[in-house]
Amino acid sequence: xxxxxxxQSVVQxxxxxxxxxxxxxxTGNGICDLDTNEVTPDVILLTHGHNDHVGDTIPIAKxxxxxxxxxxxxxxxxxxxxxxxxxxHIGGSHHFEFGKVKFTQAFHGSVFYDEQGEAIxxxxxxxxxxxVEGKTIYHAGDTGLFSDIKLIGDMNNIxxxxxxxxxxxxxGPEDALIAAQWTxxxxxxxxxxxxxxxxxxxxxxxxxxxxxxxxxALKPGEHIEI
Numbered sequence: 124x125x126x127x128x129x130x131q132s133v134v135q136x137x138x139x140x141x142x143x144x145x146x147x148x149x150t151g152n153g154i155c156d157l158d159t160n161e162v163t164p165d166v167i168l169l170t171h172g173h174n175d176h177v178g179d180t181i182p183i184a185k186x187x188x189x190x191x192x193x194x195x196x197x198x199x200x201x202x203x204x205x206x207x208x209x210x211x212h213i214g215g216s217h218h219f220e221f222g223k224v225k226f227t228q229a230f231h232g233s234v235f236y237d238e239q240g241e242a243i244x245x246x247x248x249x250x251x252x253x254x255v256e257g258k259t260i261y262h263a264g265d266t267g268l269f270s271d272i273k274l275i276g277d278m279n280n281i282x283x284x285x286x287x288x289x290x291x292x293x294x295g296p297e298d299a300l301i302a303a304q305w306t307x308x309x310x311x312x313x314x315x316x317x318x319x320x321x322x323x324x325x326x327x328x329x330x331x332x333x334x335x336x337x338x339x340a341l342k343p344g345e346h347i348e349i
Contacts, residue, residue: 124256126283127346130154131318132176134262134285138255141165141221144189145251145262148178154318156344159183166221168253169193170264172200172235172245175318181206192217192224196246200235213249222255227275229266231293250275258282258349261306265315268298273305282349284308287315288329289322296329303333310347311338 125137130152136143144164149157152175159179167180167189177197184191184206191201191208198210211217216225227250235243250263252275261275261284275281284306287293293315294302303311311333316324330338339347 124258125346125348126260128285128312128314128341128343129157130343132170132262132264132285132287132314133157133178134260134314135162135164136253136255136260138221141255143168143221143253143255144183145253146170146176146178146264147180147183148175150179151175152178152318154343160186163187164189166219167191168224168251168262169197170229170251170262171231171233171248172197172243173231173233173265174236176265177235177245190219192219194226194233194246194249196244197233197235200243200245213247216252222253225252225254226250227252227261227263228269228271229264230269231265231267252279252281260349261285261308262314263287263302265293268294268302272302276305276307281306281308283310283312283347285312285314288313288324288326289316289318290324291321293322296324296332299329300332303338309337310349312341312347313338 195210198208231248233245326340330340
């Protein structure tokens with residue numbers, strides 16, 4: 124399968140039968156290479172309710188009919204907007220036609236602001252363990268370093284892990300290097316950086332510090348096959 128990065132925390136997984144899009148922040152994301160009007164996901168997975176992660180979920184899902192899988196409160200809100208949703212909570216897993224999804228802890232916030240500027244409580248932030256075609260992808264979402272990342276690595280055979288390195292709002296590169304070791308993933312890809320000045324980081328420098336051969340700083344639009 125092809126796993127690609129598209130700026131901020133946008134990740135796309137293309138299998139033989141499905142297209143899965145994680146945190147589709149496209150409009151307003153100056154480094155994203157995708158077009159909101161052209162992406163055709165079957166499934167959208169959301170880690171939390173911040174606008175730079177929910178992004179273009181509503182227009183994309185309304186156009187394509189994509190299933191939106193999200194933390195409970197966020198899923199309920201999106202359902203009220205007419206989307207086809209599946210609500211989950213941290214620690215729970217579910218087997219879908221496209222694969223298995225399990226939500227993990229993430230230490231962050233989660234409030235969505237609608238078109239009128241109203242703040243919508245979006246539940247607990249989360250990371251995602253996605254198992255598809257025998258491969259496991261860990262998208263940590265927005266989070267600081269926490270010791271249970273080691274437990275996540277011990278309990279799962281992770282093929283590729285997407286870890287935030289932007290600092291200020293999430294882990295910075297130093298903490299992300301510890302998280303990278305704890306995940307025991309075959310590949311580590313940095314995310315949530317360089318979208319705006321406050322989270323500027325050197326992704327290549329981070330990747331070079333990861334265990335040799337495991338760190339890959341994908342540029343927006345680049346992919347890896349696993």
